[in-house]
Amino acid sequence: MSEWCQNKKCPEKKTKGQIRGNKGSKYYQSNKSSGYYEYWCSMGCRDVWWNEHKNTCIQAVGFIDKQIIHLEDAWYVEYRYDWRAEQQDRYYLRNLLKNVDQQITREQAQSSEDIQAGHDWRTIDDTQAKKLAVTLGLAS
Numbered sequence: 001m002s003e004w005c006q007n008k009k010c011p012e013k014k015t016k017g018q019i020r021g022n023k024g025s026k027y028y029q030s031n032k033s034s035g036y037y038e039y040w041c042s043m044g045c046r047d048v049w050w051n052e053h054k055n056t057c058i059q060a061v062g063f064i065d066k067q068i069i070h071l072e073d074a075w076y077v078e079y080r081y082d083w084r085a086e087q088q089d090r091y092y093l094r095n096l097l098k099n100v101d102q103q104i105t106r107e108q109a110q111s112s113e114d115i116q117a118g119h120d121w122r123t124i125d126d127t128q129a130k131k132l133a134v135t136l137g138l139a140s
């Protein structure tokens with residue numbers, strides 16, 4: 001892994017922070033890669049790199065076929081916040097392929113850890129949502 005931005009055109013940004021060297025022999029250099037973008041200094045540099053190398057990447061990873069989520073696996077929990085409502089935090093167990101959009105309790109929608117941590121917006125994952133649907137008699 002390199003500490004430098006992987007976009008070879010990075011120095012062409014010509015920012016003040018990229019200037020090095022002494023008077024008479026100054027030059028622009030690449031930025032260091034950032035923690036967030038890992039191999040690049042910015043989203044812009046990542047985009048340049050991606051546009052040049054995406055075909056190489058997809059060939060290396062391999063193509064996949066169309067993906068499908070079947071009706072019986074289409075369960076999820078949605079969090080909705082409504083500042084106008086008396087009860088502002090609301091959770092719904094949904095499966096739009098089965099026309100189900102049922103309000104559930106916070107205890108059903110969240111893990112006890114998330115409730116304790118006060119993470120109102122976090123919900124159980126889709127596998128747990130399906131289990132909840134079975135428990136509530138909405139699925140088998």
Ligand SMILES: [Zn+2]
Pocket residue numbers: 005006007010031040041042045
């Ligand atoms: Zn860069």
